[in-house]
Amino acid sequence: MGIQDIIEGKKQWRAHMARVKALPPDYQIVYKELQRYIFKVGPVDLLNGPLLSEIIDFFEEGVASNKGVLELIGNDVAAFCDDLIKDSRTYADLYQESLSAKPGTPEK
Known part of the structure; x- marks a missing residue:
């Protein structure tokens, strides 16, 4: 991994977190809990996969539909x-x- 890869990764992460900060406060709280859980338990290919971005896409659609975050994911x-x-x-x-x-x- 070269320095350019690190810089690009940081740019992508900052853009990702900017999308999180644009969500309503209740969505942000739930996203951070999701992220914490997934980082602790999560898949091996988490950093190379689209999972976290797809969660934000899902949340943005929920916000656009005027749904509460718990309506989308449930209580657990x-x-x-x-x-x-x-x-x-x-x-x-x-x-x-x-x-x-x-x-x-x-x-293996």
Whole structure:
């Protein structure tokens, strides 16, 4: 990863966070909780995938439709996140695989 990649990544992240800050306060709070949960539990390819941007797109559509954030996701943020990443490989999966690997065999 070169310096240009780092700079471009920072620009993209700042643009992403500007979109979050443009959301109403209740959406921002829920987004930050979603983000915290996904960063902790989340998929291995989170940084290379569109998941966080798609959540913001979904929230922006909810704002445009005059819906409350809980109308969109329900009352359980963790269950909503789990449903989003249910088919993705997570770090917990990698950890479980490393525990079940036989000693002395190379990992995948």
